[in-house]
Amino acid sequence: MLSKSFELKNTSEQLEQHDTKLFSDINEKDILHSHLRPYIINFLKVLTQNISEEDLYNFLQNMKTLKTNFKNFTIYNMLSHRSVHGFYSYEDNTISLSKRNYHLTIYHELFHMASTVIEKDASTLYTGFLQIQDNDEKIGNGLNEGYTQYLTERYFSDKPILKCYSYETRIASIIEQIIGSSKMQSFYFHGNLSGVVDSLKNYSSKDEIDKFITTLDDISNYISCGLLKAKSKDAILKNSFIDINNFLIQTSLKQKILESNEHRIIIEHLIHKIDPVLCLLPQAVVYKYKEYKAYDTDLLEKNLSIVLKDYRLEHDKVLIK
Numbered sequence: 001m002l003s004k005s006f007e008l009k010n011t012s013e014q015l016e017q018h019d020t021k022l023f024s025d026i027n028e029k030d031i032l033h034s035h036l037r038p039y040i041i042n043f044l045k046v047l048t049q050n051i052s053e054e055d056l057y058n059f060l061q062n063m064k065t066l067k068t069n070f071k072n073f074t075i076y077n078m079l080s081h082r083s084v085h086g087f088y089s090y091e092d093n094t095i096s097l098s099k100r101n102y103h104l105t106i107y108h109e110l111f112h113m114a115s116t117v118i119e120k121d122a123s124t125l126y127t128g129f130l131q132i133q134d135n136d137e138k139i140g141n142g143l144n145e146g147y148t149q150y151l152t153e154r155y156f157s158d159k160p161i162l163k164c165y166s167y168e169t170r171i172a173s174i175i176e177q178i179i180g181s182s183k184m185q186s187f188y189f190h191g192n193l194s195g196v197v198d199s200l201k202n203y204s205s206k207d208e209i210d211k212f213i214t215t216l217d218d219i220s221n222y223i224s225c226g227l228l229k230a231k232s233k234d235a236i237l238k239n240s241f242i243d244i245n246n247f248l249i250q251t252s253l254k255q256k257i258l259e260s261n262e263h264r265i266i267i268e269h270l271i272h273k274i275d276p277v278l279c280l281l282p283q284a285v286v287y288k289y290k291e292y293k294a295y296d297t298d299l300l301e302k303n304l305s306i307v308l309k310d311y312r313l314e315h316d317k318v319l320i321k
């Protein structure tokens, strides 16, 4: 769990310094002449076609000095009980890939590069939705890995890609549904976790949002990074999956109520409005052959009554204005 001392910060990135020369300064000799050339060129092409120039600021900055290499992760994976195939080092703007399957992992790692704000002498590093402080305190890793993979699958689904972080990916896609895809993408490419938090504050409290982000970090550490050593692992996981779903149901219900133009909504219609979220919500999560139930209709009813507590009800309707 995250210590209370972690304060979300905003990057001091200056957009007015935007480099309009785009690709002219790219480290062509080292990058584009390498064996990864076709992948990097394809990434450039897809991003420039789909993402606004303003949101590509960090990507184009980092492309100028990006380095790549091949690395053997066998010993690292053996010692850490993980299965890492690629890695992006924020400190030296370097992508390391396993020679065996680099074509499956390169796009995910390129997204990490494209969303990293390299600020000299800053005490906090911003990369996508992850913030890392000097003392190695981190926040947002689960949401960051999930959204990185979500974008990889969105833009490179025609290519063979390694499926990873499937739980986090699903949760990140729900958050995108709640705050909107263009906002969410823009926050990601500017290393702006605070933007996500501020958007969610329209529908939830700061404490609830912090709890959601740190619980997702904990789950990600446990299930994707194999870091769970606690004896109470079962109880932690069981509660965490449900806590995450509670947050997502309550937040999306609140969003639909606040964005409605009607004075009253039939409660059943309100529930239908969050169908897209309910469809994505993990019903159960299997981890190490054990199934953790995360959703049932009781959970929906419980969260509905929590949200509706703040409103006046009239028969089968909730009064909004």
Ligand SMILES: [Zn+2]
Residues within 6 Å of the ligand: 108, 112, 145, 148
């Ligand atoms: Zn990653």
